[in-house]
Amino acid sequence: MTTLAPSLPLLRIGPHTVQPPVVLAPMAGITNAPFRTLCREFSGGKGLFVSEMITTRALVERNEKTMQLIHFDASETPRSIQLYGVDPVTVGKAVRMIVDENLADHIDLNFGCPVPKVTRKGGGSALPYKRPLLRAILNQAVSNAGDLPVTIKMRKGIDDDHTTYLDAGRIAVEEGVTAVALHGRTAAQHYGGTADWEAIARLKEHVPEIPVLGNGDIWCADDARRMMRETGCDGVVVGRGCLGRPWLFGDLVSAFEGTRTRRAPALREVATVMLRHATLLGEWIGDETRGVIDFRKHVAWYLKGFSVGSEMRKKLAVTSSLEELGGQLQELDLDQPWPDGADGPRGRTSGNNRVVLPDGWLKDPYDCAGVSADAELDTSGG
16 A cells, blocks of 8 residues: 555544544435445545535424434434524524534534525525624524534635625634635536635635635545645535545545545446445335435436446336346446546536525625525425
């Protein structure tokens, strides 16, 4: 085994040491307990793995789906929850509930979601534009969190004419946030174009008091090391790069420990992981069929680059039992090696979108009168 470089400094999130400094990004419908289990298995338990986004109103009202989403396996430590909310009082209640009922060990707040159903109500990546509202939410979260560390994840801003990340980072420091993560895109970009790593470097210079984590365009382990070298950030957040690639977290451990070990699984190993993923989903949901149906969205990500054929891809995308899924996977040429060029963009890639915002949202960054109670979604996701 060849050593490349010494390990980088440890990332500390409050009392928690994250080594290597790698965080699984919250992704709605993706980073549930089964997927987090797979990623942790490949990493040997190293890193930080965040739940999919939880709406604060749904949590406070004990929505049945939400209560399932906040379930953590006994082996998960620290337990990390991401919250979405736009009402400071509701956010404070949700954080206090997490503390009082010992539901998690770390709370992350979502200010980065660009989807219209969130931004049209002033949430996600739209919210930091309203500086007083952002400050009020962070104040309520931190003041109710007790000893639990509170972090935030955000984007550069709404668009290139309305960037917010430097102001938001400074507000976060002033309100006692433990760390900030920046996706180097605006809401208008969604997931298109190229992530602006220079913005991550600027944020690190702007808020040297707390760790800054970089997010965007990490498709392989070497991208993560390069981001840290080029930006000076304290850690990385990996989202779409691990779709259909949970073993990426093993590669990240190797990269940060200074070795050249990288996983390039043949299709046979990929198929085994696919079947295990579907099995875990069925066990978590409590219904095999629903688990396999939920797994369908992952099929194209796992099989990217492999020679499978359109008809077989269609068949795999409509499976409804583990037996059927396993049988169809066995029909593939499982001896195929890892394909060249299989790493790279996965998931949504659209960009240059018009950001859907509440009426008059951009008129005054300090006027928060346009945020109403219905901006607190009553369901989780996003």
